Amino acid sequence: MVLNESDSRLIAAIQDGLPLSARPWAEVGERIGMDEGEVIRRVKALQEQGYIKRFGLVVRHHELGYNANAMVVWDVPDERVAEVGEALGRQRCVTLCYQRPRRLPHWPYNLFCMIHGKDRQRVLDYIDQVTEELGLQEIPREVLFSGRRFKQRGAKYR
Amino acid sequence: MDDIDRQIINRLQGGFPICEHPYREAAAELGIREEELIRRLQKLLDDGLLSRFGPMYHAEKLGGGLSLCAMAIPEERFDQVAEQVNAFPEVAHNYARDHKLNMWFVLATETPERIDEVLAEIEAATGYKVYNMPKQEEFYVGLRFEL
Numbered sequence: 001m002v003l004n005e006s007d008s009r010l011i012a013a014i015q016d017g018l019p020l021s022a023r024p025w026a027e028v029g030e031r032i033g034m035d036e037g038e039v040i041r042r043v044k045a046l047q048e049q050g051y052i053k054r055f056g057l058v059v060r061h062h063e064l065g066y067n068a069n070a071m072v073v074w075d076v077p078d079e080r081v082a083e084v085g086e087a088l089g090r091q092r093c094v095t096l097c098y099q100r101p102r103r104l105p106h107w108p109y110n111l112f113c114m115i116h117g118k119d120r121q122r123v124l125d126y127i128d129q130v131t132e133e134l135g136l137q138e139i140p141r142e143v144l145f146s147g148r149r150f151k152q153r154g155a156k157y158r
Numbered sequence: 159m160d161d162i163d164r165q166i167i168n169r170l171q172g173g174f175p176i177c178e179h180p181y182r183e184a185a186a187e188l189g190i191r192e193e194e195l196i197r198r199l200q201k202l203l204d205d206g207l208l209s210r211f212g213p214m215y216h217a218e219k220l221g222g223g224l225s226l227c228a229m230a231i232p233e234e235r236f237d238q239v240a241e242q243v244n245a246f247p248e249v250a251h252n253y254a255r256d257h258k259l260n261m262w263f264v265l266a267t268e269t270p271e272r273i274d275e276v277l278a279e280i281e282a283a284t285g286y287k288v289y290n291m292p293k294q295e296e297f298y299v300g301l302r303f304e305l
Contacts, residue, residue: 003220011220017203017212020196023178036178043176043213051220052213053299057170057199060209064167071255071262082295089298099295100226107228107259107289113298144262147254 003051006034010042011051061116068120068145072127073109075102075140081111087134088113093126109142120145159207162190166198170211171302223267225292227277228259229284236260239284248276259289 003011009032019027025043026036034042046052061069076084081099088111089097097113117123124143131137165188175183185195202208217224231239236254243263244252252263267273277288 011213011215014212015215017210018174018180020181020200020203020211022181022192022196024180025176025178040176040178046213047176049219050216053216054173054214055176055212056172056174057167057202057211058209058214059167059171060207063205063207069253082297085295085297094298095302096299097297098293099297100291100293103289103291106230107291112226112291142257144255144257146262147256149251149253 223270
């Protein structure tokens, strides 16, 4: 599916949120000159094609008490990255897991996962537990907790 | 926040029906009335517990550039450099982390080519190197919070 101009208008129209009203898609359609049925069809298509990864509620995790936010980074041998990444991604408290490039000599880590929790010590205990369960004790790793947050906004689409 | 709010948050992070009466449908699954769901969502938004209720887009598929970047900034210069970095509209969020690489931010640009340009601009403005670490492989992107 190639996006056309109507799709782009729709993407921009709902990026800040869906109207909280009984017929939200009719309201969106009114704004961009499209009927409700057409809006619904296009949004479904955007979702099926993966342009919309997920539709729903996006929380502010700090405000919900998730203040112990750890980026756990691992220096995994290249041939094991996929296996370890998938295993970590299946863990309950892991919220994101990506492979990224090393930046030697300053940064030897190639696998990043985020673990969000409410308490630092419990997050650290959890990381130890996962490390042991998955047999990753020999893989060099570091835990970087976040400190101050300076800025938070989503990307903008026009 | 009560049990119903918690249920709303847990359920609706995972998805939302796309249909003519989506709130009615979602409310029925939660065992509440449509008006109550709408009222509670509005309150959660007003109280700042939700950043939004809507789509999470796939930035790269929409033609944008996205990367995680890090910098090593001496403590005494940190606030000043943070201000310079955050002044770039492409910087989506920025966290201090406890490491030699102590500033971590996400860049979201309109085109993939803009990533390198913005990084060069940030290096020029601050005088510090930026380590660019774009995603190479995605193993999990749940990013859900159970309450």
